[in-house]
Amino acid sequence: MVKTIPRFWKNPIEALLVITFLLIMFGVINVFSASFVVAGQQYHDSYFYVKRHLMVLVLGLIGLYVCAKLDYHRLKGRPLVYLMFGTLIVLLLVPHIGLDANGAKRWIRLGGINFQPSEVAKLTVVLLSAAYLGPKLDGKRAISLLSTPVFVSCALGFLVLKQPDMGTATVIVGLCLILYILAGIPHDQTIGLCVFFAALCLYLVYAATYRAERIAAWIDPWAYQQGIGYQAVQSQLAIGSGGLLGTGLGLGSSKFYYLPEAHTDFAFAVLSQEMGFVGAVLVLLLFTAIGAYGVRIALKAPDGFGMVLGMGLTLLVAGQAIANIAMVAGLIPVTGVPLPFISYGGTSLVVNLTAIGIMINIGRRGLGKQVSEDKSFPASPQKHRLKLIRR
Numbered sequence: 001m002v003k004t005i006p007r008f009w010k011n012p013i014e015a016l017l018v019i020t021f022l023l024i025m026f027g028v029i030n031v032f033s034a035s036f037v038v039a040g041q042q043y044h045d046s047y048f049y050v051k052r053h054l055m056v057l058v059l060g061l062i063g064l065y066v067c068a069k070l071d072y073h074r075l076k077g078r079p080l081v082y083l084m085f086g087t088l089i090v091l092l093l094v095p096h097i098g099l100d101a102n103g104a105k106r107w108i109r110l111g112g113i114n115f116q117p118s119e120v121a122k123l124t125v126v127l128l129s130a131a132y133l134g135p136k137l138d139g140k141r142a143i144s145l146l147s148t149p150v151f152v153s154c155a156l157g158f159l160v161l162k163q164p165d166m167g168t169a170t171v172i173v174g175l176c177l178i179l180y181i182l183a184g185i186p187h188d189q190t191i192g193l194c195v196f197f198a199a200l201c202l203y204l205v206y207a208a209t210y211r212a213e214r215i216a217a218w219i220d221p222w223a224y225q226q227g228i229g230y231q232a233v234q235s236q237l238a239i240g241s242g243g244l245l246g247t248g249l250g251l252g253s254s255k256f257y258y259l260p261e262a263h264t265d266f267a268f269a270v271l272s273q274e275m276g277f278v279g280a281v282l283v284l285l286l287f288t289a290i291g292a293y294g295v296r297i298a299l300k301a302p303d304g305f306g307m308v309l310g311m312g313l314t315l316l317v318a319g320q321a322i323a324n325i326a327m328v329a330g331l332i333p334v335t336g337v338p339l340p341f342i343s344y345g346g347t348s349l350v351v352n353l354t355a356i357g358i359m360i361n362i363g364r365r366g367l368g369k370q371v372s373e374d375k376s377f378p379a380s381p382q383k384h385r386l387k388l389i390r391r
Contacts, residue, residue, distance in 0.1 A: 011363070011367060012293040012296045012297050012300075012363055013297070013360050013363040013364060013367065015289065015293045016290065016293050016294065016297070016356065016359060016360060016363070017356075017360065019286050019289050019290055019293070020064075020290070020341070020353075020356050022286055023283070023286055023287075023290075023340070023341040023342065024057065024341050026271070026283060026286075026341070026342060027053075027341040027342045027343075027349075028050065028053065028054065028057070029249065030263075030267055030270060030271045030274075030342055031049060031050050031053045031263055031267070031342075031343075031344045032047070032049070032050040033249055033250045033252070033255070033270065033274060034255050034262045034263035034267055034270040034271075034344075035048075035049035035050065035255070035262070035263035035344060036049075036050075036250070036255075037255050037256055037257070038255070038257075038262070038263070049263060049344055052113075052346070053344055053346075053349070056113070056346035056349050056350060057349060057353075059346075059350055060349045060350040060352070060353035060354070061353060063350055063353055063354040063357060064353040064354060064356055064357035064360075065357065066357065067354050067357030067358045067360075067361055068357040068358075068360040068361050068364070069361070070361065071361065071365070072305075072306060072309065072358055072361045072362055072365070073305065075127055075358070076127075076131050076305065080127055080128065080131055083120075083124050083127065084124055084128060084152060087117060087120055087121050087124045087156065088152075088155065088156065088159070090108065090117040090120075091117050091118070091121065091156060091159040091160065092159065093108070094106065094107075094108060094117060094159075094163060095162065095163070098163075099114065104163050104164060104165065105163055106118060106163045106165055106336075113346055114346065114347075115346070115347055116345070116346075116347040116348070117347075118156075118160045118163070118165060118168045118169075118172070119168075119345075119347040119348050119351045120347065120351060121156045121160065121168075121172050122168075122171060122172055122175060122316055122351065123316065123351050123354065123355065124152075124156070125149065125152070125153045125156065125172050125173075125175050125176045125312075126175055126176075126179070126309065126312035126313060126315075126316055126355075127309065127312075128148065128149040128152055128153070128176075129149040129153075129175070129176050129179040129180070129308065129312060130179070130305050130306075130308040130309035130312055131149075131305065132147055132148060132149050133149075133179060133180065133183040133304065133308045134303060134304035134305030134306070134307065134308050134309070135304060135305065136183070136304070137183060137184075137304035137307070137308070138303055138304040138305075143180065143183055143184065143185050145180060145185065145189060145193070149176055150176060150177075150180070153172055153173050153175070153176035153177075154173060156172050156173075157169040157170070157172045157173040160172060161204070164208070165336050166204060166205075166211060166335070167335025167336040167337050168335075168336055168337065170201065170335075171320065171323075171337060173197075174197075175312060175315055175316065175319075177193060177197065178315060179308055179311060179312050179315075180193075181193070182308075182311055183308060210228070213227075213228050214228060214333055214334055215333055217229035217232060217333075217334075218232065218330070218332070218333040218334065221233045221236070221330065230260070231259070231260055231261070231266065231334060232330055232334060234254060234258050234259040234260075234269075235254075235259060235266050235269040235328050235329075235330070236329070236330050237254070237258075238252065238254035238258075238259055238266075238269040238270065238272065238273040239269055239272040239273065239280070239328070239329060241253075241254075241273055242272045242273040242274065242275070242276040242277065242279075242280070243276050243277065244276050244277050244278060245275075245276040245277075245278055246272075246273060246274045246275040246276030246277075246278075246279055247273055247274055247276075248274060249274050249275070250274070251274060252270055252273040252274040253273075254269060254270055254273055255270055263343070263344040264338065264343050264344050264345060265324070265327075265328075265334075265336060265337070265338060265339075265343060266328055267338075267339055267342050267343040267344065268280070268283070268324060268325055268328045268339050268342060268343075269328050271283065271342065272328075283342070284325060287317075287318050287321040287322065287325075287340075288318070290314070290317055290318050290321075291314055291317075291318035291319075294310060294311075294313065294314030294317070294318060294359055295310075295311070295314055297310050297314075297359055297362055297363040297366065298310025298311045298314060298362070300363070300366035300367070301362050301365070301366045302365050302366050306362045306365060306366065309358065309362060310359055310362045310363075313355040313356075313358055313359050314359070316351075316352070316355050317340050317352055317355055317356065320337050320338070320339075320340055321339055321340050323335070323337045324337050324338060324339040324343070325339065340352040341353075
């Protein structure tokens with residue numbers, strides 16, 4: 001008798017939804033634990049940040065639900081044009097009406113909530129790239145880098161770079177270019193693009209003194225621990241002090257003004273200190289699972305648009321998670337990339353939940369197409385098996 005391997009869920013859609021809600025649960029706990037000290041000092045309300053996080057979470061879940069129900073093909077055409085121009089206009093307005101924080105203007109105040117347009121720009125770039133590359137793949141036509149998505153992503157990246165926010169600008173342009181590479185531009189163009197992008201990043205790093213200092217602090221943070229390397233050092237100390245099982249929820253010391261941005265960009269450091277190696281690995285595995293199931297959903301998409309869109313959204317969520325964790329662990333320089341669902345940040349939370357909703361919709365369409373094709377196939381076990389292998 002052949003034993004079957006047990007499965008936790010019926011399909012990638014269910015897996016994606018369950019994993020997302022697990023990460024949301026981790027996020028709510030971690031936002032409160034990492035922020036109650038600073039919230040109590042600044043606003044005399046230890047629940048200030050977690051209450052705002054929960055309010056925005058409701059908006060994000062509404063976005064997830066709507067996008068899971070709405071046919072993702074309706075995101076093309078006029079809605080995408082409105083989104084593209086709206087994002088460009090808002091980013092142009094940020095230097096004039098944006099909120100000044102730590103020498104940068106990245107947020108706009110909307111109804112008592114800080115809105116970060118650069119987070120929306122990431123989603124815009126993924127949608128634009130998919131709308132261009134998808135039909136090209138379906139028709140097996142040549143792909144050109146001299147196209148609207150590349151130009152728009154560069155324009156959006158430039159506007160974000162001026163805020164200044166090089167990390168987010170790199171993500172915006174990088175998402176577009178990675179999708180072009182995955183879609184199959186010629187190898188010589190891929191090599192040339194990688195060389196050019198690396199040279200441009202190198203130039204931008206040393207074009208500003210603070211960026212060059214940040215690279216130096218990344219290479220040897222302990223030599224700059226009293227200055228620009230302070231965050232990196234405190235982050236690594238927090239991770240290392242967590243041990244196997246952590247200090248316990250709410251008992252970590254890093255949030256007591258040792259680690260700046262403890263509830264935002266460096267939320268993973270607090271999580272690692274309080275939940276230990278076990279908790280940190282669990283969160284890392286959950287994001288890895290989102291990447292794996294996201295790729296499966298993309299590859300099962302019924303058309304090129306859905307496939308590229310699924311890949312782009314997977315990169316948006318799982319890719320940013322890996323980048324943030326690498327940053328907090330000191331593997332890459334400090335950037336302004338948040339940890340999806342875990343870091344405090346309203347716009348990021350809504351955008352990432354919306355991305356999950358679109359991925360679920362792509363998965364539903366792909367699953368529906370597979371079921372209909374299965375029913376239309378002749379009842380021959382050999383042919384059915386061959387079809388599954390081909391897929």
